[in-house]
Amino acid sequence: MNQRINRRKLITGGLVGAAAVAAGCGTKAGTGAGAATGGLGKRVRWTLASSFPSSLDTIYGAAEVLAARVAEMSGGQFTIRVMEAGELVGAMQVLDSVQNGAAQIGQTGGYYYTGKDAALAFDTCVPFGLTARQQTAWLMEGGGLELMREVYADFGIINFPGGNTGAQMGGWFKNPVGGMDDLKGLKMRIPGQGGKVMDALGVNVQVLAGGDIYPALERGAIDATEWVGPYDDEKLGFYKVAKNYYYPGWWEPGPNLSFLVNQAAWDELPAEYKAMIEAATREGATAMMTRYDAKNPAAWKRLLEQDITVRRFPEDILAAARVAAEELLETEAAADARYAKILGQWRKFRDDSFDWFGAAELSYMDFAMGGSALGK
Numbered sequence: 261m262n263q264r265i266n267r268r269k270l271i272t273g274g275l276v277g278a279a280a281v282a283a284g285c286g287t288k289a290g291t292g293a294g295a296a297t298g299g300l301g302k303r304v305r306w307t308l309a310s311s312f313p314s315s316l317d318t319i320y321g322a323a324e325v326l327a328a329r330v331a332e333m334s335g336g337q338f339t340i341r342v343m344e345a346g347e348l349v350g351a352m353q354v355l356d357s358v359q360n361g362a363a364q365i366g367q368t369g370g371y372y373y374t375g376k377d378a379a380l381a382f383d384t385c386v387p388f389g390l391t392a393r394q395q396t397a398w399l400m401e402g403g404g405l406e407l408m409r410e411v412y413a414d415f416g417i418i419n420f421p422g423g424n425t426g427a428q429m430g431g432w433f434k435n436p437v438g439g440m441d442d443l444k445g446l447k448m449r450i451p452g453q454g455g456k457v458m459d460a461l462g463v464n465v466q467v468l469a470g471g472d473i474y475p476a477l478e479r480g481a482i483d484a485t486e487w488v489g490p491y492d493d494e495k496l497g498f499y500k501v502a503k504n505y506y507y508p509g510w511w512e513p514g515p516n517l518s519f520l521v522n523q524a525a526w527d528e529l530p531a532e533y534k535a536m537i538e539a540a541t542r543e544g545a546t547a548m549m550t551r552y553d554a555k556n557p558a559a560w561k562r563l564l565e566q567d568i569t570v571r572r573f574p575e576d577i578l579a580a581a582r583v584a585a586e587e588l589l590e591t592e593a594a595a596d597a598r599y600a601k602i603l604g605q606w607r608k609f610r611d612d613s614f615d616w617f618g619a620a621e622l623s624y625m626d627f628a629m630g631g632s633a634l635g636k
């Protein structure tokens with residue numbers, strides 16, 4: 261009898277233990293624990309403000325994937341209306357619109373808002389920083405998401421990684437850039453930390469939304485622009501008005517876009533809908549990266565048939581940019597303790613990751629693909 265009681269106690273203890281472990285996992289994920297359950301069937305309507313034009317099925321497409329999957333998973337009860345840049349708010353006002361609740365969710369790049377908090381650059385990318393896989397690994401498994409959520413919490417926002425473009429091209433220049441002297445006074449559209457580095461190198465930096473770039477380039481308001489890579493760049497038509505296509509896009513080796521959710525709207529969601537957002541943002545993120553990787557090669561071929569010249573940035577510019585980029589990180593860290601904490605953690609991750617990827621990925625790519633790369 262005593263034995264049976266003891267065993268029952270043991271079993272009960274085991275179940276409690278398992279429940280505690282499960283709850284612990286939820287807490288570690290940082291989102292599901294403590295939420296109300298039994299919310300399936302609740303009618304929820306959200307509006308999503310995107311920073312991107314609907315013509316870009318790669319980047320904007322990730323928001324459409326998110327909305328479609330959430331609607332499917334909830335049996336049509338949780339719907340998200342996706343609005344392109346300029347429809348609800350301008351491309352650069354997405355964070356503000358989520359913060360003030362005009363939109364419950366946004367799709368944007370954290371680095372558009374470095375004027376509000378310089379550390380938001382780490383959410384997207386830093387010049388000479390991480391590639392797409394490294395950035396995703398840092399955010400999802402390397403402690404990056406926890407650090408970035410500290411920053412977004414200041415705005416009443418919880419962020420979810422939302423996809424990556426992969427390494428970008430260095431952009432379109434009306435005239436060739438032969439060296440450092442040619443950067444002085446050059447009017448170029450380039451956002452984020454890349455823009456700050458270009459500014460340090462003497463460039464007249466502009467930040468324009470995707471849909472505003474072509475007209476500015478065409479009428480000569482800017483001399484150069486960067487956007488993403490062949491597939492998007494072809495759609496936006498830059499090759500028609502700027503004939504020099506530069507590489508590498510050292511300022512955006514693997515930029516992550518983010519879904520930003522208003523914290524109060526998040527808190528009101530049933531646990532099931534929170535899980536849907538977590539799963540569907542991951543699916544949208546995967547769709548973005550795989551669409552770029554599948555569509556860029558063909559677009560690259562088509563662009564090479566146009567009347568353009570593909571050029572590598574001169575070595576003096578690359579070297580000076582790398583020095584300026586590291587100086588920028590140091591300067592910004594000196595002004596902000598939280599930024600310094602993020603930079604320290606991020607740098608260790610980058611250095612270790614570069615060691616490993618340099619051994620495995622780079623050596624393979626160099627051998628297997630190096631022969632076909634840009635006239636080698």
Ligand code: CA
Nearest residue numbers: 486487488512
């Ligand atoms: Ca870019």
